[in-house]
Amino acid sequence: ANGExxxxxxxxxxxxxxxRAAQNGHIKAKTYAGIGYMIGDGTDxxxxxxxxxxxxxxxxxxxxxxxxxxxMTENGLGVKKNQTRAIELMxxxxxxxxxxxxxxxxxxxxTAQRFL
Numbered sequence: 001a002n003g004e005x006x007x008x009x010x011x012x013x014x015x016x017x018x019x020r021a022a023q024n025g026h027i028k029a030k031t032y033a034g035i036g037y038m039i040g041d042g043t044d045x046x047x048x049x050x051x052x053x054x055x056x057x058x059x060x061x062x063x064x065x066x067x068x069x070x071x072m073t074e075n076g077l078g079v080k081k082n083q084t085r086a087i088e089l090m091x092x093x094x095x096x097x098x099x100x101x102x103x104x105x106x107x108x109x110x111t112a113q114r115f116l
């Protein structure tokens with residue numbers, strides 16, 4: 001805005017802050033730390049650790065975390081691939097207003113209808 005370069009991103013540092021905040025009970029930080037481990041942003045990919053963070057955040061009511069568990073379940077990332085369970089998780093999130101889960105369920109339905 002004022003002509004200065006933006007602050008450079010340092011995902012490794014961000015991941016360490018998310019982990020520290022997560023250890024202090026910050027629910028959204030648990031979700032963000034999980035994302036880092038799921039996609040390898042700021043750390044190595046570690047699906048087991050990602051799921052641990054997502055589980056903790058989802059148990060505390062974070063719908064984004066639950067949606068990431070659904071994604072990992074749908075794609076077999078760190079857990080056995082289970083489309084039925086993934087859809088159940090997405091339906092739970094969608095029922096509570098989670099937009100991305102609603103859209104993914106619509107996409108799954110459209111894909112399934114092509115094969116009927």
